[in-house]
Amino acid sequence: MSTQGDDHTEPLTEAVAAASNSGHCITIAGSGSKLDFPAKPERVCTAGHEGVVDYRPDELVVTARSGSRLRDIESVLEGSGQALPFEPPLFDGRGTLGGAVAAGLSGPGRPWFGSVRDALLGVTIVNGLGQRLTFGGQVLKNVAGYDVSRLMVGAYGTLGLLLDVSLRVRPIPQTTVTLARECVPEVAAALTRGLLHQPLPVTATAYCGGVLRIRLSGSNEGVTHAGQSLDLDLEVEDDAFFQSVRDHAHPFFLDPGRLWMLSLPPGTAFDESDTLAEWAGARVWWRTDAKADAVREQARSAGGYAMPFPALPGEAPAPVAKYMRRVKTAFDPANILNPELLPRAD
Amino acid sequence: MRNPRVIKLLRDRLPADSVVTDTRALTPFETDGLTAIRQKPWVVALPETVEQVRAVLQICRDNAVPVVTRGAGTGLSGGARPLSDGVLLTLTKMNRILELDGEACVARVEPGVPNARITEAAAPLGLYYAPDPSSQIACSIGGNVAENSGGVHCLKYGLTLNNVLGMTVQTLEGDELVLGGKTLDAPGYDLMAAMVGSEGMLGVVTEVVVKLLPEPFAKRVLLAAFDDIRRAGDAVAAIIRGGVIPAGLEMMDALAINAAEDYVNAGYPRDAAAILLCELDGTEAGVRTDVDIVRNILDEAGAVEVRIASDAAEREALWRGRKAAFPAAGRIAPDYYCMDGTIPRRELGRVLAEIGALSERFGLSVANVFHAGDGNLHPLILYDSNRPGEIHKAEEFGSEILKLCVARGGTVTGEHGVGVEKLDAMCAQFTDAELEQFHRLKEAFDPAGLMNPGKAIPTLARCSELGGMHVRGGALPHAELDRF
Numbered sequence: 001m002s003t004q005g006d007d008h009t010e011p012l013t014e015a016v017a018a019a020s021n022s023g024h025c026i027t028i029a030g031s032g033s034k035l036d037f038p039a040k041p042e043r044v045c046t047a048g049h050e051g052v053v054d055y056r057p058d059e060l061v062v063t064a065r066s067g068s069r070l071r072d073i074e075s076v077l078e079g080s081g082q083a084l085p086f087e088p089p090l091f092d093g094r095g096t097l098g099g100a101v102a103a104g105l106s107g108p109g110r111p112w113f114g115s116v117r118d119a120l121l122g123v124t125i126v127n128g129l130g131q132r133l134t135f136g137g138q139v140l141k142n143v144a145g146y147d148v149s150r151l152m153v154g155a156y157g158t159l160g161l162l163l164d165v166s167l168r169v170r171p172i173p174q175t176t177v178t179l180a181r182e183c184v185p186e187v188a189a190a191l192t193r194g195l196l197h198q199p200l201p202v203t204a205t206a207y208c209g210g211v212l213r214i215r216l217s218g219s220n221e222g223v224t225h226a227g228q229s230l231d232l233d234l235e236v237e238d239d240a241f242f243q244s245v246r247d248h249a250h251p252f253f254l255d256p257g258r259l260w261m262l263s264l265p266p267g268t269a270f271d272e273s274d275t276l277a278e279w280a281g282a283r284v285w286w287r288t289d290a291k292a293d294a295v296r297e298q299a300r301s302a303g304g305y306a307m308p309f310p311a312l313p314g315e316a317p318a319p320v321a322k323y324m325r326r327v328k329t330a331f332d333p334a335n336i337l338n339p340e341l342l343p344r345a346d
Numbered sequence: 347m348r349n350p351r352v353i354k355l356l357r358d359r360l361p362a363d364s365v366v367t368d369t370r371a372l373t374p375f376e377t378d379g380l381t382a383i384r385q386k387p388w389v390v391a392l393p394e395t396v397e398q399v400r401a402v403l404q405i406c407r408d409n410a411v412p413v414v415t416r417g418a419g420t421g422l423s424g425g426a427r428p429l430s431d432g433v434l435l436t437l438t439k440m441n442r443i444l445e446l447d448g449e450a451c452v453a454r455v456e457p458g459v460p461n462a463r464i465t466e467a468a469a470p471l472g473l474y475y476a477p478d479p480s481s482q483i484a485c486s487i488g489g490n491v492a493e494n495s496g497g498v499h500c501l502k503y504g505l506t507l508n509n510v511l512g513m514t515v516q517t518l519e520g521d522e523l524v525l526g527g528k529t530l531d532a533p534g535y536d537l538m539a540a541m542v543g544s545e546g547m548l549g550v551v552t553e554v555v556v557k558l559l560p561e562p563f564a565k566r567v568l569l570a571a572f573d574d575i576r577r578a579g580d581a582v583a584a585i586i587r588g589g590v591i592p593a594g595l596e597m598m599d600a601l602a603i604n605a606a607e608d609y610v611n612a613g614y615p616r617d618a619a620a621i622l623l624c625e626l627d628g629t630e631a632g633v634r635t636d637v638d639i640v641r642n643i644l645d646e647a648g649a650v651e652v653r654i655a656s657d658a659a660e661r662e663a664l665w666r667g668r669k670a671a672f673p674a675a676g677r678i679a680p681d682y683y684c685m686d687g688t689i690p691r692r693e694l695g696r697v698l699a700e701i702g703a704l705s706e707r708f709g710l711s712v713a714n715v716f717h718a719g720d721g722n723l724h725p726l727i728l729y730d731s732n733r734p735g736e737i738h739k740a741e742e743f744g745s746e747i748l749k750l751c752v753a754r755g756g757t758v759t760g761e762h763g764v765g766v767e768k769l770d771a772m773c774a775q776f777t778d779a780e781l782e783q784f785h786r787l788k789e790a791f792d793p794a795g796l797m798n799p800g801k802a803i804p805t806l807a808r809c810s811e812l813g814g815m816h817v818r819g820g821a822l823p824h825a826e827l828d829r830f
Contacts, residue, residue, distance in 0.1 A: 056690070057587055058583035058691060058692060059583075059690050059692060060586055080587075104531070110530065114504070117539065118504060133777070133779055133780045133783055137756070137757055138690060139690060139721055139756050140721065140722075141717075141720050141722045141757075141760035141761055142760065143494045143757075143759050143764070144757045145775075145776060145780075145784050145802070145803060146543070146544055146547075146548075146787050147540060148787070150536055153539070154531075154534075155535055155536075174589075174635075196560070197560050199559075199561065199628065200629060218628070218629075219635035219636070220635075221634065222632030222635060225629060226632075263529040263531040265449075266450045266451060266530075267449045267450050282530050283530070303528055304527075304528075305529060307533055313533065313534055313535075314533025319521040320525065320537065323790060324535045327540070327790045330783070330786035330790045343533065343534035343535060
């Protein structure tokens with residue numbers, strides 16, 4: 001199955017090749033849903049390079065052009081009862097496939113359904129030399145050559161312009177319910193930790209504003225039994241809460257103030273106000289005016305990392321950053337692709 | 347060039363029994379699981395600590411000696427084949443489980459820990475490590491990382507890359523890279539993605555953090571027999587389309603079924619053209635629903651018989667034949683050559699028919715046993731190495747199968763790696779520009795080119811000597827990409 005769409009493979013390849021030949025820098029953007037880039041250097045947009053190139057529900061694989069709107073891809077998949085496993089934020093429908101891969105953004109179900117990286121099977125890119133290259137493929141298992149495809153996740157287009165992306169998809173569960181209860185942070189943390197140890201069909205958790213929410217997905221019978229076995233005095237809600245968290249449309253995300261994304265070990269109890277904890281405690285959104293160093297230190301002492309959001313590639317420890325720069329050079333020797341978005345040494 | 351000074355330096359820095367140079371003692375190290383290829387190493391180093399690993403790498407760097415890293419030596423593609431003038435860095439002595447974190451559900455382990463030992467250690471916490479390659483009792487987690495190992499449960503639980511959260515890597519230049527950790531994400535490039543499956547070409551993994559999962563409440567195994575192999579292939583697609591993701595979905599053809607029956611008497615239907623084994627897991631209620639769905643699909647797909655195993659003993663009986671399939675094939679022919687191509691599932695029936703035609707052309711039988719759920723074929727080419735020329739015929743047949751996999755939109759290796767075995771096949775799958783990109787990525791980690799040289803990625807010269815082998819055009823547009 002494929003959908004109509006404009007194939008900009010040639011002009012996009014030529015744009016990078018021209019930059020490579022002349023040595024001038026370019027900024028790669030999708031629809032601009034996440035980052036507001038400066039007008040200079042020259043901008044190359046994948047928006048418009050759209051369409052599902054190949055979709056076979058039997059194979060659980062979809063291949064689409066990078067400028068495709070995630071919402072459009074999801075609606076094609078929905079027709080066959082399938083979805084993108086990593087629940088990327090759709091950003092009012094503006095979010096593109098290439099943007100989701102480049103920024104490495106996954107939604108509420110990530111610990112259970114996997115991340116962008118887990119779903120990614122293959123890519124076609126244009127590297128900084130203007131060469132069009134294909135890595136990975138449309139099969140679930142593939143160990144031929146280094147895993148270049150997954151290196152593109154979270155690389156913000158600094159290693160290559162994404163043209164086509166192949167992803168694994170998943171069946172949409174028969175039933176999804178959200179259970180909720182009010183509780184203090186200590187209780188929420190203990191309950192969440194307990195969930196990690198039970199093979200229940202949990203597919204999301206969140207603690208925000210004194211309310212713990214647990215999402216269950218699966219067969220009708222499986223979800224009903226799981227809900228009963230939890231026996232936590234939980235109330236049933238619809239899916240609106242987790243949809244709004246996924247799309248960053250929940251009021252928490254709309255408040256003013258600096259937003260940080262903390263990646264912590266699963267089960268961490270991170271006790272600060274103005275937080276939204278999801279992924280069984282493995283990701284905490286924190287709105288704070290605290291100094292950047294203090295936020296980073298607090299994340300580090302909890303065993304994790306803090307990144308400002310919208311997230312930039314971030315800071316890596318010195319020896320790791322050295323190899324990241326060399327990887328950049330391996331793909332883009334003249335440093336022409338999104339030069340400001342390189343990972344830095346902390 | 348063998349510089350005796352290197353041996354002395356190694357002896358200075360490592361315990362006495364950790365440096366092996368005696369010819370007889372080197373024999374066990376001359377091959378990995380790809381036993382057709384043998385080469386004695388110059389010297390084997392068996393470090394016990396990270397410091398000793400770093401010392402070995404420093405000595406190799408200072409003296410420009412190539413180093414091949416080895417785990418348990420169960421790899422099937424010759425990735426750990428030693429070099430006659432190189433150090434074989436063997437990590438089996440680094441086999442401690444450093445931490446079991448029941449709260450975050452992770453384990454931190456040294457690279458030499460056997461895969462199955464992680465699950466054994468985590469079992470008291472009700473947790474397990476999901477990837478289970480068939481060699482799991484012996485193979486090491488470091489080797490699993492190097493090869494991105496799979497197993498029968500990948501379809502639902504993923505490969506090594508989906509189950510490793512962090513690692514510590516020593517580079518030849520002496521840097522220690524701490525990548526990831528107990529968290530799900532880390533800032534910057536995903537260098538871990540490059541490390542997993544890199545076959546020891548980029549660095550030496552000295553610590554691995556793996557994800558542990560809660561043991562499912564319930565498991566069921568279904569066996570379905572078909573009188574036509576295409577129908578069995580279609581049933582696989584129908585199960586996936588039906589919205590069920592089995593924990594495992596395996597297929598065996600008639601030759602494999604009968605070989606397994608002769609060997610372990612698993613009770614498989616001998617007259618079937620193919621059988622499917624389907625494992626479902628989850629909660630009791632969830633599995634009940636899935637069993638009903640799969641059963642209906644199998645009936646509709648024309649299965650002539652469906653059996654359901656509920657308890658552990660029955661499940662074990664159904665898996666017994668599949669698990670014994672490789673040794674069983676070893677009993678019906680003096681030798682077999684195990685292939686590892688992956689294809690899109692929809693091509694299953696067609697590719698099996700084409701392998702059948704090749705089998706007639708080469709005059710060699712093939713038993714097919716494979717991970718049907720993820721399209722990963724393991725055709726076992728049966729041959730007799732005592733018959734002159736037959737091993738070459740088997741290799742030629744194997745390379746035809748791999749070309750076929752690429753032409754049908756698949757890959758030359760699903761889970762066994764390239765090693766030395768599939769270097770030529772890589773020329774069929776990648777263009778020169780893509781191979782050059784791989785070489786530049788290696789240089790980023792190992793500019794001196796001393797880490798496992800000559801493996802995994804062929805040189806352009808090698809590919810051009812083979813001549814126009816690019817067969818990708820059979821399935822994909824733009825077979826010959828533009829160059830700039």
